Amino acid sequence: MDKQQEYVLRAIEERDVRFIRLWFTDVLGVLKSVAIAPAELEGAFTEGIGFDGSSIEGLSRVSESDLIAQPDPSTFQILPWRGGHHGTARMFCDILTPDGQPAAADPRNVLKRALAKAADAGFTFYTHPEVEFYLFQALESEDDPLVPVDNAGYFDHVARGQGHDFRRAAITLLESMGISVEFSHHEAGPGQNEIDLRYADALSTADNIMTFRSVVKEVSIQQGFTASFLPKPLPGQPGSGMHTHLSLFEGDTNAFHEPGARYQLSPTARAFMAGLLVHADEITAVTNQFVNSYKRLWGGQEAPNYRCWGHNNRSALVRVPMYKPTKGQSVRVEYRALDASANPYLALAVLLRAGLKGVEEGYELPEEAEDNVWELSENERRALGIQPLPGSLEQAVTAMESSELVADTLGEQVFSHFLANKKQEWRDYRAQVTPYELSRITLI
Incomplete structure (x- = not known):
């Protein structure tokens, strides 16, 4: 375990943090979150937290749905708006495949x-x-x-x-x-x-x-x-x-x-x-x-x-x-x-x-x-x-x-999914009848 991970575990104990939110985004940039208990964090650092990637916009195909969220300890912060006696913290995650490789469709990995x-x-x-x-x-x-x-x-x-x-x-x-x-x-x-x-x-x-x-x-x-x-x-x-x-x-x-x-x-x-x-x-x-x-x-x-x-x-x-x-x-x-x-x-x-x-x-x-x-x-x-x-x-x-x-x-994967999503958005928009058009109904 590296020093950053040790710091996070110590800070959670000293500050009585009861919930750790693991954050990542889908392909469109919508924030996703899963909460874990402090007792699970050491395992999350070493093995990550498994989840169904096919349920997240653009993250994986149904046939490759198993993904792992691994928290990045350098992003650890207490969420100050989650007040009260017991605190809540967050960390951003890198998304991995089951064999530990960076997921191709993870937006954070695209930037990396x-x-x-x-x-x-x-x-x-x-x-x-x-x-x-x-x-x-x-x-x-x-x-x-x-x-x-x-x-x-x-x-x-x-x-x-x-x-x-x-x-x-x-x-x-x-x-x-x-x-x-x-x-x-x-x-x-x-x-x-x-x-x-x-x-x-x-x-x-x-x-x-x-x-x-x-x-x-x-x-x-x-x-x-x-x-x-x-x-x-x-x-x-x-x-x-x-x-x-x-x-x-x-x-x-x-x-x-x-x-x-x-x-x-x-x-x-x-x-x-x-x-x-x-x-x-x-x-x-x-x-x-x-x-x-x-x-x-x-x-x-x-x-x-x-x-x-x-x-x-x-x-x-x-x-x-x-x-x-x-x-x-x-x-x-x-x-x-x-x-x-x-x-x-x-x-x-x-x-x-x-x-x-x-x-x-x-x-x-x-x-x-x-x-x-x-x-x-x-x-x-x-x-x-x-x-x-x-x-x-x-x-x-x-x-x-x-x-x-x-x-x-x-x-x-991100390229093809992003294009498909945007094409569908345009089709949905093009099918709308807007207030501007309706305002002209008596003129036509």
């Missing part, structure tokens, strides 16, 4: 494989997500209207505002679990908030995003609200994205930094950005996985929907944030299309592999988009070589289906 490929090239992948979400008055049923908790706007300070209290409570819980928060503020939409998590290695970031979603949901229930990460819950209002900052390090050196270069971007950074742009269509079904995602991308309110890059240009898909000449370690790029509702393990994996492909193949970065891309005409964008992202889930799935890069990143 991508990180291993980066490590083979000498890189560590760091990420920093800016997570947006809406707060609504509590919904009693799905038919209730969405009523934001306030009518405030970007960076507004609302005296005794419910968003202030909510963000303070959520951040307190996150930091008690070892998840550092960099910024928080009211976003542009009514009832919309943003909380930015501090830079971390990509696997920690993905685990932190899953914890973040749970914390936000728990606090919203405690305070009598409904929290939603739906990309576009309100027509005519900004959507909720998860702009994510990316960088590669070689040891302690930022591989994206070159002193004296334009925007201090190294050839590695430029090639990585080019990879993101070249493969953007192919990865969009993963980074923006729901029908509603494309209401955000193409619904206005400053969502990125064209394949271009720019320095401090918020209409660009890939943005180079303002840099500080004395802080080379902070040079990074920002991918702005990502949804807050994406599976973070799969999304970070395809972003990394797309960027690495650019580095491996020496992709050339096109000219910077200096203008507001949204204000250009179609002819002007075409002349500049600026192409649109997919306009619907159907278009994104079509682009993904022919992608060798995404197929190799996700692996055959």
Whole structure:
């Protein structure tokens, strides 16, 4: 037994933890959980906990249903919202086959494989997500209207505002679990908030995003609200994205930094950005996985929907944030299309592999988009070589289906199941008769 496992067993005893929740996700990024008693944990570390993988979305076929959840002791944390005398803790799990091999369809393993490929090239992948979400008055049923908790706007300070209290409570819980928060503020939409998590290695970031979603949901229930990460819950209002900052390090050196270069971007950074742009269509079904995602991308309110890059240009898909000449370690790029509702393990994996492909193949970065891309005409964008992202889930799935890069990143099982699920979602959506259509019933 290693030292981390010994630490967890000792902490559980000293803190009178009575329930240990083992967490993992399905292919779509829905959190799954099984609780075990402290007496079972030592066995779980050595042998794992068996379960029926065929009952979890995309995790295994019926003929290969037996899987094992093995807790990762480095992710041990007490769940602070599970109060009372007897505590509850959680750990994320790696999913294994009965012979102890990593399960091909485990999203956490998909990201680990991508990180291993980066490590083979000498890189560590760091990420920093800016997570947006809406707060609504509590919904009693799905038919209730969405009523934001306030009518405030970007960076507004609302005296005794419910968003202030909510963000303070959520951040307190996150930091008690070892998840550092960099910024928080009211976003542009009514009832919309943003909380930015501090830079971390990509696997920690993905685990932190899953914890973040749970914390936000728990606090919203405690305070009598409904929290939603739906990309576009309100027509005519900004959507909720998860702009994510990316960088590669070689040891302690930022591989994206070159002193004296334009925007201090190294050839590695430029090639990585080019990879993101070249493969953007192919990865969009993963980074923006729901029908509603494309209401955000193409619904206005400053969502990125064209394949271009720019320095401090918020209409660009890939943005180079303002840099500080004395802080080379902070040079990074920002991918702005990502949804807050994406599976973070799969999304970070395809972003990394797309960027690495650019580095491996020496992709050339096109000219910077200096203008507001949204204000250009179609002819002007075409002349500049600026192409649109997919306009619907159907278009994104079509682009993904022919992608060798995404197929190799996700692996055959996740790739095929993800495509099948998204095709079914599009068929279900296409069969709906919407309120918009019904509003025209007397005109036709």
